[in-house]
Amino acid sequence: MIKKLLLGLLLASHVVCADDGYRLWLKYDPLPDATQRANYARSAGFIAVSGNDPVLRTAASELQAGLQGLLGKPVPVIGSAAGRTGGIVLQVGSDPALNREGYRLASRGNNLVVSANSASGVLYGAFALLRQVQTGASVANLSVTSNPKVKLRMLNHWDNVNGTIERGYAGSSLWKWYELPERIDPRYRDYARANASLGINGTVVNNVNASPRFMTDEYIKKVAALADVFRPYGIRVYLSVYFPASKVVNGPGKPALKSADPLDPAVRQWWAEKVNEIYAQIPDFGGFLVKANSEGEPGPQDYGRTHADGANMLAEALGTHDGVVIWRSFVYKPAENADRFRAAYEEFTPLDGKFHPKVIVQVKNGPIDFQVREPFSPLFGAMPKTPLAMEFQLTQEYLGFATHMVYEAPMFKECLDTDTHVKGPGSTVAKVIDGSLHGYEQTAMAGVANTGSDRNWTGHTMGQANWYAFGRLAWDHTLPSDGIAREWVQMTLTRQPKAVQTITDLMMRSREIYVNYTNPLGLHHIMGYGIHYGPEPWLDKAPRPDWRHTYYHRADSVGVGFNRTATGSNALSLYTPQVQQQWENPQTTPLPYLLWFHHVPWNQTLSTGRSLWDELCVRYYTGADSVRWMQQQWAQMKPALDPEQFDDVAGRLAVQQKEAIWWRDACVLYFGRFARRPIPAPFKAPDRSLEEVKRIVDIYQLR
Amino acid sequence: MIKKLLLGLLLASHVVCADDGYRLWLKYDPLPDATQRANYARSAGFIAVSGNDPVLRTAASELQAGLQGLLGKPVPVIGSAAGRTGGIVLQVGSDPALNREGYRLASRGNNLVVSANSASGVLYGAFALLRQVQTGASVANLSVTSNPKVKLRMLNHWDNVNGTIERGYAGSSLWKWYELPERIDPRYRDYARANASLGINGTVVNNVNASPRFMTDEYIKKVAALADVFRPYGIRVYLSVYFPASKVVNGPGKPALKSADPLDPAVRQWWAEKVNEIYAQIPDFGGFLVKANSEGEPGPQDYGRTHADGANMLAEALGTHDGVVIWRSFVYKPAENADRFRAAYEEFTPLDGKFHPKVIVQVKNGPIDFQVREPFSPLFGAMPKTPLAMEFQLTQEYLGFATHMVYEAPMFKECLDTDTHVKGPGSTVAKVIDGSLHGYEQTAMAGVANTGSDRNWTGHTMGQANWYAFGRLAWDHTLPSDGIAREWVQMTLTRQPKAVQTITDLMMRSREIYVNYTNPLGLHHIMGYGIHYGPEPWLDKAPRPDWRHTYYHRADSVGVGFNRTATGSNALSLYTPQVQQQWENPQTTPLPYLLWFHHVPWNQTLSTGRSLWDELCVRYYTGADSVRWMQQQWAQMKPALDPEQFDDVAGRLAVQQKEAIWWRDACVLYFGRFARRPIPAPFKAPDRSLEEVKRIVDIYQLR
Numbered sequence A, B: 001m002i003k004k005l006l007l008g009l010l011l012a013s014h015v016v017c018a019d020d021g022y023r024l025w026l027k028y029d030p031l032p033d034a035t036q037r038a039n040y041a042r043s044a045g046f047i048a049v050s051g052n053d054p055v056l057r058t059a060a061s062e063l064q065a066g067l068q069g070l071l072g073k074p075v076p077v078i079g080s081a082a083g084r085t086g087g088i089v090l091q092v093g094s095d096p097a098l099n100r101e102g103y104r105l106a107s108r109g110n111n112l113v114v115s116a117n118s119a120s121g122v123l124y125g126a127f128a129l130l131r132q133v134q135t136g137a138s139v140a141n142l143s144v145t146s147n148p149k150v151k152l153r154m155l156n157h158w159d160n161v162n163g164t165i166e167r168g169y170a171g172s173s174l175w176k177w178y179e180l181p182e183r184i185d186p187r188y189r190d191y192a193r194a195n196a197s198l199g200i201n202g203t204v205v206n207n208v209n210a211s212p213r214f215m216t217d218e219y220i221k222k223v224a225a226l227a228d229v230f231r232p233y234g235i236r237v238y239l240s241v242y243f244p245a246s247k248v249v250n251g252p253g254k255p256a257l258k259s260a261d262p263l264d265p266a267v268r269q270w271w272a273e274k275v276n277e278i279y280a281q282i283p284d285f286g287g288f289l290v291k292a293n294s295e296g297e298p299g300p301q302d303y304g305r306t307h308a309d310g311a312n313m314l315a316e317a318l319g320t321h322d323g324v325v326i327w328r329s330f331v332y333k334p335a336e337n338a339d340r341f342r343a344a345y346e347e348f349t350p351l352d353g354k355f356h357p358k359v360i361v362q363v364k365n366g367p368i369d370f371q372v373r374e375p376f377s378p379l380f381g382a383m384p385k386t387p388l389a390m391e392f393q394l395t396q397e398y399l400g401f402a403t404h405m406v407y408e409a410p411m412f413k414e415c416l417d418t419d420t421h422v423k424g425p426g427s428t429v430a431k432v433i434d435g436s437l438h439g440y441e442q443t444a445m446a447g448v449a450n451t452g453s454d455r456n457w458t459g460h461t462m463g464q465a466n467w468y469a470f471g472r473l474a475w476d477h478t479l480p481s482d483g484i485a486r487e488w489v490q491m492t493l494t495r496q497p498k499a500v501q502t503i504t505d506l507m508m509r510s511r512e513i514y515v516n517y518t519n520p521l522g523l524h525h526i527m528g529y530g531i532h533y534g535p536e537p538w539l540d541k542a543p544r545p546d547w548r549h550t551y552y553h554r555a556d557s558v559g560v561g562f563n564r565t566a567t568g569s570n571a572l573s574l575y576t577p578q579v580q581q582q583w584e585n586p587q588t589t590p591l592p593y594l595l596w597f598h599h600v601p602w603n604q605t606l607s608t609g610r611s612l613w614d615e616l617c618v619r620y621y622t623g624a625d626s627v628r629w630m631q632q633q634w635a636q637m638k639p640a641l642d643p644e645q646f647d648d649v650a651g652r653l654a655v656q657q658k659e660a661i662w663w664r665d666a667c668v669l670y671f672g673r674f675a676r677r678p679i680p681a682p683f684k685a686p687d688r689s690l691e692e693v694k695r696i697v698d699i700y701q702l703r
Helices: A003-018 A035-043 A054-069 A119-134 A185-198 A217-233 A263-281 A309-317 A340-351 A410-416 A429-433 A461-475 A479-491 A497-518 A577-583 A591-597 A610-638 A644-673 A692-697 B003-019 B036-040 B054-071 B119-134 B185-194 B217-233 B265-281 B307-318 B340-351 B409-416 B429-433 B461-475 B479-493 B496-516 B579-585 B591-597 B612-636 B643-675 B690-699
Strands: A086-093 A104-108 A110-114 A143-146 A151-154 A202-203 A236-241 A287-291 A324-328 A358-363 A388-393 A444-448 B088-092 B102-106 B113-115 B145-146 B152-156 B203-204 B236-239 B285-291 B324-328 B358-362 B387-394 B442-448
Touching: A035 A054, A054 A086, A054 A185, A054 A217, A086 A119, A086 A263, A110 A119, A110 A479, A119 A185, A151 A461, A185 A217, A217 A236, A217 A263, A217 B690, A263 A309, A263 A340, A287 B307, A309 A324, A309 A340, A309 B054, A324 A444, A340 B285, A358 A444, A358 A610, A358 B429, A388 A410, A388 A497, A388 B217, A410 A429, A410 A461, A410 A479, A410 A497, A444 A644, A461 A479, A461 A644, A461 B102, A479 A497, A497 A610, A497 A644, A577 A591, A610 A644, A610 B496, A644 A692, A692 B217, B003 B036, B036 B054, B054 B088, B054 B119, B088 B119, B088 B429, B102 B119, B119 B145, B119 B185, B119 B479, B152 B461, B185 B217, B217 B236, B265 B307, B285 B690, B307 B324, B307 B340, B307 B358, B324 B442, B358 B442, B387 B429, B409 B429, B409 B461, B409 B479, B409 B496, B461 B479, B461 B496, B461 B643, B479 B496, B496 B643, B579 B591, B612 B643, B643 B690
Parallel strands: A086 A110, A151 A202, A151 A444, A202 A236, A236 A287, A287 A324, A324 A358, A358 A388, A388 A444, B088 B113, B152 B203, B152 B442, B203 B236, B236 B285, B285 B324, B324 B358, B358 B387, B387 B442
Antiparallel strands: A104 A110, A104 A143, B102 B113, B102 B145
8 A cells, every 4th residue: 555655756756757847956855875874864863952942953954854864764853962872963162263154163072063142153054964965975083164154144135025046046926025025935935945055134025226115014924924934944035125114105194205315304204213123023134235327226425415415314224223224335327438447446445434334335346247257346446434235137138038157156265265455465365355464353245136036046057056056156256166066066966976067167167168159368248238138239229328238348440449558548557556456557467367457459469379369369269169059068977867857958058059059150241341251260250240140239229 | 653653643733734725616525414425425436438538547546536536445547347337337328418528427327437439538527427426416316418608618718938827926927937848846736736636728838918939949848848738738828929929930940021911822831731730749838829019019000911810820720730820809009089998890801801710810808908897899699600709817916816706607608698679689699709699610718827836726725716716617608607607616626515605696796896885877997007906096197098097087067977978989889779779878877887988076966876976985894894794704604714815815805905996996086176076974084184095005015
C-alpha cells in the first residue's frame, strides 16, 4: 500500500517536483554519497537551542530542515545539549572577536557550536554551516569566524502598486498589495529565507519612483504584515518615499497640507507624526529611501531647498527611532553642453558635512546609470563627512534582461576594488563603503533586486547567482567572484566537479563577453530608447539631450568617444590626480575605459596594434562568437544538470546568441558609416543592411 | 539506501510538493481507496493506440500519466489491442452519432473504447474518461456520447507585449515574448493541457487593444512557436488585430502604407500578403479578433467605412485559408443624452446580412460591460443572418479581482438560458449562440481569461473553477452549474463527500452574495473609476458622460435607477414584446433587474413588502453578513483540504469580508444622502462617515 502510494507519488510527481528553480540555492536533496551523509550525520545528532527568540527559533528550524533533507534523517531540536554530544549547539554570547551580526563556527568537544553576539548572528552562522554541508566541505575541527563588513545589506525593489516592476524581467511583483494584510503569500517567507541565508538584513519593498500610497494607514498596515513575516529572519523593512506625500495624503481625520517644504514647521510636524504612525505598527522599521529632484520626481529643490534640507527633515522626523534616511545621489539635469557624468558630484559634494547623522547618501557604482562598464563614481572618496552607500543593480536593465547570461560579481568587484587614492594608495571604493576609510558610523550596500513572481524568482536561472553574489559581497566584499560562483553552482545546479568548474568558468567570462558584443572599449548608453532593449546607437532625438545616444558616443568622421579630459567636459578632473593620470592620456588609458574619456580617431593605433575601428570590430565579432562558445560549453553540461534547469539556460542562450549578432551588426554597420572602413578580415560584413537592423529595433518600440 | 533517499525526499519535499494549485483540476494523486484503485486498474491494463497522429499521441500520454498517478501502477501504451482485453482502446472512426469533435466512451467486450471522428475527439474522450476516474464514477458498462454544441471554444487573453495583463489579477502574462521563439516555457504545455481537458480549442494570445507588433515577422515567429506547443492539444492560435497595422508595420523590404482604409486596394493587398505570411508559419492559424472604433481604438469608421467593410476586408484577406474574423460589437459613443445600452444594437443591427461568411460578431453577454448582473444583450436574436459569438469575462474585473469568491457559472447560465422570444417561446440566448435558432454555420463562445503567471494560474484558487466552468459550458451549455462545481471540487480540492457538498453550495451562492453587497436590485457601473476597484457611486466627473457613475444610477431626492422604458431612453424597445413585457412595469419587473430599467422612488413598496430604500439596505447588509457565513463554512472545511489551498482561500475570504463592508458602507451612506431615510432595524448605521469611506477609495486612486 505505502509502496503503491509512493510509486503513485513518483509517477505523478514529475508535474510538481521537477527542479523549477524555486528553491534557489537552498536545495536540501539528500547528498548522493552515503559515506558523506554518514560523516555529517555523526555531527548532527541534534540541534540544541534555548529560549524563544524568534530569530533563534528560525536558525534552529532552518538548520533542521536543511540537515534532514541533506542527510535523509530526522534531526531533533532540543532545549539543551547538557550531557549530550554529537550535535549542534546554537548560542548567543558575547564574543569580542565578533561584531553585532558576525558568527563563529567551532568544534567544541564532540559538538559543533554556532555562536554569535546576537540571534541574527546565529542565524547567519546556521546558514553558513548548511553551506559547508551543501558544498561538501568538512565540518571536522571547524573554526570559522566571520563578520559582515557593512551594516545595512539591502535589496531595493522597484516594485509598483499595480504589481508591475520597473526594469523587472522576472514576472510581476512578489508583493500582493490587494491581498495584504489579510492574506500572506507563502512566498514571502521563502523570500526572507533566501535573503537571510546570505546575510541580507533589509529590504525596500517599493519603487524609488514612489507611490504616496505607502504613506497611508491603509498601506502601512500592508507593509507591517510583510514586516511580521520578515522579522524572524532578521530582515527589516524600509520604504521609498514620495517626497511631497504631505500634500496628497490625508489623516485619517487629518487633511493634506498645502506644502512639502522641508523647512515648513507644518510639514516637519506632518512627517514626525507619520513616522510615529509607522513605528507604532512596525517597531523595527528600517527607514526611508528617497529619490528626489531626479528624473521628474519632486523634491526639496522645488521649494528652493537642498538635498540636505530634505534628507535632514526626514532624519529629524525619525527622532529617537532606530531608522535611517537613505538619500539617492542619482541626479542629472538636462543641458546641451553639460556632462551628465559630473552632475551628481557637483550637486552633492558641496553638501558634505551638512547631512544629519542618520542620513546615508546612496551612490550608484558609476557616474551615469548601471552601464555594462563604468568608471567608479567620482563621489566615492569625495564626501569624507557623509556616509556613502553603494547602489548596485542586480536586475539586468542594461545587461540583456532575462535572456543574457551575465554574472555580475566581477563587475561589482571591479568597482569595489578600484583605488580612489583619496587617502593615498589602497583607498579603494570598498573601504569608502565599509566605512574604514573615512570612519563612517553608518555603512550600507544596496542591490536593485532582480526578483519577480516567476517560479525561479529571477527569470534567467543564472540570474539567481547575481542575487546570491550580491548578498555574499555585501557581507564580505573581499570574497573572490569565482569562489562565490563555485559555491552557488554547487548549491544550485550540480556537485559534479567538472561541471562546477566549467560553469564557474562560463560565469566568470560572461560579463566581458557581453561588454564586447554590446559596448566595447568604453562605449556606453547606446541601447534601445525607453525600454533599454537591443541596440540603438543612432538615436539622436529625445525629450532631453542626455537621453540621446549620440550625446554619449559622439561618433563623427574623425572618430568616436566622449572627450572628458581638460580639452572636453573635464569630468576627469573630479578624480584624484593619480586616477586622472590613469585615464587622461588616450595612449595609455586602459582600453575598457578608452571611449569613456576620449574621442579617438578611427585610424588611431591602439595598444593591441590595431586601429580603433579594427579593434572595435574584433571585439564585436569575437564577443558574438563567444556566445556560440558559451552554448557549446553549456550543451556539454547536460548530463550533470537537472533537465528543466538545463533547458531553461539553453533556451535563453539561444536568444542571447541571436541578440548578440543583432547588437554586433547594428553597431558595426552604424559606426562604419562614420569610420568608412571595411570590416577587417577574417570577419565577414553583416549579411543585412543597417536599415534591416533598425527595422527590428523599431518593432520593439511599437506600442 | 533507497529508503533513506525517499525519506530525504519526503523530508525535503514540503518545499516543492505542497499543493500550490499549479496542477489545477488535473491532479493525479493516487486514489485513497485501494479497492477503488483495483477496480479501475482492471479496466486499465494498457492503452492501445495506433498511428502517429500528434493529437492521438497526446491523448494516449495524458491518459497514461493520469491513470498511472491515480492508480499508482504503470499503464503501458501499446500499438494494438489485438487479442488483449482489460485495457483502453483509442480509435478514430466514423460515427454518425458524433460531430467532428464529439466522442464516445463505450465498454466493448473487456475493453474500454474511446472513439471519435477526429483525433481531437479522442483527446476530449480521454480527458472525459480521466474525469470519470477522478470523480469516482463507475467505468463499468460505460456508454457515454458527447458532442460539443459550439464549434469555436476559446479564451481571449488581454495580454500586452510588456507582460502586463489588462484586467489581470493573477500575475503577469504567461507569454514570455522576449524569450520566444527560442525558449519554450514548460508552462505553455501545461496551459494547453488544461484547456484541452475542457475541450477549449482556440486561444487569442494578445489583448484586443492590440499591439501592431503581432503583425510583424518578428512576432509571428514567436506566436508560431506557441502554436507548435498548442497544436498537439488540438488548440489553434488566433491574434487580435490593430486595425491600422498597414500604416505602421513594414515589410521586410516592404514599406508601411499611408492608409488603412479597408476599401483601398493597396490595403487589401497588404492584408492578403500578411495572411499568407502568417499561414506560412502557422498552417492551422485560427484567425483574427478585432476591437475597432471602440474606446479610442482606430477602425474602418476613421475612413467613413462600416464595421462590415472592415471585417469583410479581413475575411477576404483570409481567402481560402481555414480561418475566421471575429469582430467585437463592444462599441459606444460619448453622448450626454444617449444610452450606452443602445449603442451596439444601433451600430450593428443595420449591418445584419452584410458580413462575409467568415465573419463572426462577438457580443458581450450584456449591453454595458460585464457588470455583476446584466440583462442579455439585445443583439442576441436581432441578427439572424450574422453568426453571433458569446463573450463572457472570466477575469473578475467587476467581481472583486482575485480576492472575492464568485463562481460565475450561474451568471453565464442566467444569460444563456434567457428566452429572447425572437422565434417564439424557447428562443434562448444559448440557441442563438449554438446556431440552432438561426442556423448559423459558424458558432463560437469566448471567455476573457483569468489566467496569469501566479503559481495557481488564477490568483484566487476558487477562480480556477471559472476557467473550468467556462470550458465545460462552451462544450455543453446545458450542463448544470452545480454539477460543474461538484466535479471541479472533487478534481481540485477534495473528494470528502460532505466537503464537496458544502463547497459546491458556497460556490452556488457566491455570485448572488456578491451582487447583494455591491450592486443589488439592478444597480450597475458604480465601481472605482479606472481601476474598477472598490465602490465609487459618487463619481460624477470623467472624460466622458458614460464614464460617470451618476450617469448609471441617476440617484436623486425622488429615487434611483435608469429609466429605460418608453418614458426614458426606451432601450427596452430593443427587445421583443414578450421580453419588454417582463421588464416594462416597475411593479412587476423582477427585482434583480429593477434599477436597470426604472427610476424607482425611495418610498416605493416592492414585492418584498419593503420600500426600495429598506430593500436596498437589507441587501447590502445581508450581503456583507453572508461573507462572514462563507468564512465560517470554509473554516469547517479545513480537515478535508490541503493546508495551502485552505489558507489561500481563507486569507482571500478575509479580504472579501473587509471589502464587502466597505462596499456596503459606501453605498448606504451615499444613497442615504438622497433617500434621507434611516438604516432600517435591525441593521446598525455604519460606524464611519461617507468621507471616511471615500478616503479609502481615494487612496487606491493615488499614483
